[in-house]
Amino acid sequence: MDSWPTRAEAAAAAAAAARAYTLHTLRQRDDVEVVGLLTTFNGQAERVAMHAVRLQLLRMQAAAVGLPVHEVMLPFPCSNEDYQRCMLGAIQAAREAGVQAVAFGDLFLADVRAYRESNMASTGLGTLFPLWLADSGKSTTELAREMQAAGMKAVLTCIDPKKLPKSFAGRFWDAELLQDLAALETSVDPCGENGEFHTFVFDGPMFAAALDVTVGEVVERDGFVFCDVLPAGVPVEEPTQPAADKQQQDRQQQQQLQPADAAAAAAVASMVRCPGQQ
Secondary structure (H helix, E strand, C coil), rough: CCCCCCCCCCEECCCHHHHHHHHHCCCCCCCCCCEEEEEECEEECCECCCEEEEEHHHHHHHHCCCEEEEEEEEEEECCCHHHHHHHHHHHHHHHHCCCCEEEEEEECCCHHHHHHHHHHHCCCCCECCCCCCCHCCHHHHHHHHHHHHHHCEEEEEECCCCCCCCHHHHCEHHHHHHHHHHHHCCCCCCCCCCCEEEEEEEEECCCCCCEEEEEEEEEHHHHHHHHEEEECCCCCCCCCCHHHHHHHHHHHHHHHHHHHHHHHCCEEEEEEEECCCC
């Protein structure tokens, strides 16, 4: 999509589990109205960095939640300067359309929140953190169980094998997985907030209908394990073919960004309207 909806007056973050639940949470509020999505992706690979999710799947998500999506294409390779320039252009367009704030799905990482707030301060847009655990008093385990009880379904698309076994790549993010994570010798956040894993949501209360997807090949690149998720009916590619190369490009691009930039680059944002605010 090339332009923001003219009724947009604010914004939020979404494609992984917590971010998708951010959208659902915002839609329960009377003081905001979600009007669109914002996502960054590797223009050469057409995938979201770190998640390695195909752009086509993000478009399917947007259609399922009934919202337009503004796609911010990042060049490859992508420097911090390139990233900031691309994001500034997208935020500028959103502000000119009347957007007032951007909401993110962060849970407890104070440094990432501070980074987002600092970057957004210069744009004139506010920030919202609907799932911030310090505000709700919940633990990440409680939040994960709440999301699953609400009907959210996801698959692990990228895992850090230094933090959990490679076999977790491609697994469904369900109650059994939460039990297995809790049984590990190392501490792993059930929402993957520390970068232990990344997910793709294919069903949940924010969707009009579940996405029809299949789990494809699992490949290991540059210290991470990626699982390719495909729209149903798309042939599964071999690890040596372009899908694996694209995932490697995504990781190379991500390495060029600072840690806080990496968190932002992997996010999907939702635009919201704030009734009664001028």
